[in-house]
């Protein structure tokens with residue numbers, strides 16, 4: 228088992244990574260409990276594949292576990308499901324000293340983490356992430372929340388988990404499309420701050436799914452990078468915004484596609500990273516060959532890399548820019564982007580001419596034919 232520490236004052240926790248950890252979840256969570264019970268929140272697909280194993284792991288330690296099973300998909304990160312989760316937790320008699328378990332991908336982690344943040348003004352929660360995306364990104368760092376009619380992740384709270392248990396064996400049941408989407412966040416770490424990790428991913432990325440040791444290494448390095456950034460800047464006053472590489476584009480595209488399965492979050496991140504590198508090259512900030520290298524790796528991974536790869540209608544460039552206006556990095560109405568000097572060296576800037584973004588989006592939209 229690999230361990231990554233997130234050392235935040237008064238809220239330190241560990242990320243445990245390795246195959247088979249679900250069977251040990253009861254023993255791993257037991258030291259956090261004041262009384263032998265937990266409330267698990269999950270969703271249909273995860274429940275069908277893995278809830279039995281998680282329940283058995285708690286039962287083996289004499290821990291009573293009740294579960295709420297929600298519908299799957301991005302649409303679940305909404306006000307109605309937040310109300311359902313919080314009311315259910317209250318009906319279960321969850322006290323301030325109890326622990327809630329978020330068992331699922333990023334959708335469940337974000338929603339349940341937010342419910343835990345506001346329930347009785349804050350109860351502890353444990354993340355048991357079941358997607359690649361959740362194991363490398365969303366289960367770590369304490370960003371929780373829901374989407375609203377105005378945009379992505381616009382209501383939420385910083386609320387750190389008390390433990391993260393990333394059982395890499397659970398990813399065996401993940402559909403290929405979701406595995407690839409999760410990889411969008413993995414490669415983001417190489418692009419934003421670790422050129423050696425990027426070089427390794429160029430070679431190892433295509434075999435990640437079939438190589439358990441490489442998978443653990445990718446999850447571990449991603450978590451180390453995220454933990455490091457979160458420890459230095461928990462509430463995104465500066466450096467943490469680097470984790471938003473590709474997301475200014477991604478969130479506008481997710482909003483434009485109605486948070487539907489036309490575009491998964493990780494797919495939007497991959498496309499957004501390719502666009503961020505293209506914009507960086509056009510502005511003369513990074514070498515001209517870097518965007519091609521990013522796109523070539525996405526192609527080698529069988530991933531989407533451009534607006535042309537998103538099915539169905541998209542709004543025009545001006546409308547996409549308007550959607551970007553809800554981005555949380557906006558200051559005084561000015562968009563800010565994460566751009567790059569080269570692969571492995573990203574930075575945040577507000578010095579991006581709106582025309583350059585509009586032109587890039589217009590050309591990319593025109594290429595859709």
Ligand SMILES: NC(=O)c1ccc[n+]([C@@H]2O[C@H](COP(=O)([O-])OP(=O)(O)OC[C@H]3O[C@@H](n4cnc5c(N)ncnc54)[C@H](O)[C@@H]3O)[C@@H](O)[C@H]2O)c1
Nearest residue numbers: 272299332333334357358360364365370397400401405492
């Ligand atoms: N809080 C953060 O820091 C952070 C970081 C990145 C992304 N996110 C958020 O995470 C969300 C995306 O997360 P995601 O990609 O995990 O999506 P998701 O939770 O919707 O899961 C993806 C799909 O995989 C299925 N699934 C999950 N685990 C499975 C398993 N083990 N076997 C079979 N099927 C399984 C789900 O039912 C779903 O269909 C977005 O809402 C995004 O905004 C948050």
Ligand SMILES: O=C(O)C(=O)C[C@@H](O)[C@H](O)[C@H](O)COP(=O)(O)O
Nearest residue numbers: 364368370379380467470471474555
């Ligand atoms: O943890 C962070 O910080 C991130 O930005 C990670 C992102 O991958 C993630 O999608 C996050 O939810 C985006 O946050 P937001 O503040 O832009 O909504």
Ligand SMILES: [Zn+2]
Nearest residue numbers: 412474492496
């Ligand atoms: Zn993301």
